[in-house]
Amino acid sequence: MLRAVPRTTKLTPKTAKPAKRTKASPAQSTVAREDYLECILQLIQSKGLARAVDIATTLDIAQPSVTAMTQRLAAEGLLTYEKYRGITLTTEGEKLASAIIQRHQILTRLLRHFGLDEATIYRDVEGMEHHISRKTLDAFDALTAELDRSPALVTRLREAMA
Secondary structure, eight states: OOOOOOTTSOOOOTTOOOOOOOOOOHHHHHHHHHHHHHHHHHHHHHHSSBOHHHHHHHHTOOHHHHHHHHHHHHHTTSEEEETTTEEEEOHHHHHHHHHHHHHHHHHHHHHHTTTOOHHHHHHHHHHHTTTOOHHHHHHHHHHHHHHHHOHHHHHHHHHHHO
16 A cells, blocks of 8 residues: 655655755855854953864854864964964954954844843844845944934834834
């Protein structure tokens, strides 16, 4: 007796080869790259150094993945790794990481004005920060500065959202 196969299931011959893994898209690659640089700079600022094990723990990623990405970032000239001394950012890597952190801070400050909870803010910023244009970020920065200077406006904004 034949069993019904759901329409979403593709039937393939038993001899079919498994699908090849595809490389990450440029957008996914950029997101990961930025997350690593941001993490490394934050670790350096808080602990004085960044180690692969700390990056893996912070980003909840397997250590071999961290090793592969740090090798790639080193090849791009964004960081250096010295055995027993950890990972350091090059001048270019630190400049890029600082810009990523600044972008994160602007978006976080803006969303806090709306009275959102920290978990929502964090999740939304993580989604937005890698895809926002410089022009839009500058506009959000200006808006955030205005909201910082005008508590009455923030109050009206929150009341309008309620």
